[in-house]
Amino acid sequence: MTDQRAARAAGRTEAIMRTALDLAGESGYAKLSIEAVAARAGVSKHTIYRRWPSRGLLFLDAVLSLNTAGLDHADTGDIVADLRDVMTRAADLLGRPPWGPLFRDLIGEAQHDPEVADALNRRFIQPQTADTVARLRAAKEQGQIDHDVDLDLAMEILSGPLFFRLLITGEPLTDAYIDHVLRAVFTGMAPRSGPA
Numbered sequence: 001m002t003d004q005r006a007a008r009a010a011g012r013t014e015a016i017m018r019t020a021l022d023l024a025g026e027s028g029y030a031k032l033s034i035e036a037v038a039a040r041a042g043v044s045k046h047t048i049y050r051r052w053p054s055r056g057l058l059f060l061d062a063v064l065s066l067n068t069a070g071l072d073h074a075d076t077g078d079i080v081a082d083l084r085d086v087m088t089r090a091a092d093l094l095g096r097p098p099w100g101p102l103f104r105d106l107i108g109e110a111q112h113d114p115e116v117a118d119a120l121n122r123r124f125i126q127p128q129t130a131d132t133v134a135r136l137r138a139a140k141e142q143g144q145i146d147h148d149v150d151l152d153l154a155m156e157i158l159s160g161p162l163f164f165r166l167l168i169t170g171e172p173l174t175d176a177y178i179d180h181v182l183r184a185v186f187t188g189m190a191p192r193s194g195p196a
Contacts, residue, residue: 016041016048017062025098029059029105056109056116063102064123072131079139080182083158086132087182091173094166107167129155145189157185 019041024032034055038045052058071093073086094100110117129152136151145154161181165171 012041012043012047013051014065016043016051017058017065020058020062021066021098021102024059024062024102024105029102029109032059034058054113054115056113057119059109060106060116060119060123063099063106066099066102071128073135075135075138077142079135079142079144080186082135083132084178084182087158087162087178088175091162091178094162095173100166104167132158143191145186146191149189154185154189158182 016037020032020037023036023040032055034045034048037058038048041048048058052061070089071086073082076082094103106116106120110120132155133151136145136149136154139145140147140149140151158181161177162173165173165177171177
């Protein structure tokens with residue numbers, strides 16, 4: 001494929017994904033269709049299906065194409081401050097359009113489509129999880145958390161309350177709530193001064 005053809009294909013792919021996001025934003029994912037995306041993007045359904053075998057996988061790529069940079073953990077030497085920073089940025093991203101509503105729709109689709117669930121896990125959930133566990137591991141090595149803490153479980157306990165509010169209750173993900181979660185979790189993870 002020539003550079004010019006590759007550039008045209010990349011531009012068409014981007015236009016299709018942007019159209020899918022626009023349509024989902026306007027009327028919700030439930031009403032999104034390949035036909036509507038093709039019509040608005042000015043391409044054939046065949047062009048879309050050649051790139052994405054399903055509406056769900058198109059939507060996944062479209063949502064993940066949005067900028068989610070900035071969710072990696074720094075290591076300032078203060079594990080609570082570093083987690084608070086990332087959790088606050090994640091809450092801001094997930095709590096507002098366009099990412100928040102689109103991400104909720106994507107999570108919903110993943111409940112019904114194993115391919116979408118697998119791809120979402122591989123491309124978004126697992127990398128975020130690995131980054132958090134790596135930061136917790138560094139904190140454990142630095143003596144900031146107890147050496148017996150199960151790091152995978154700690155990551156799940158930290159992220160669970162955020163997703164509970166995002167996906168179940170719809171309550172706001174405020175800085176005060178994040179601080180409350182961190183206080184509760186780190187009370188149980190603090191290094192012990194003596195034998196248990």
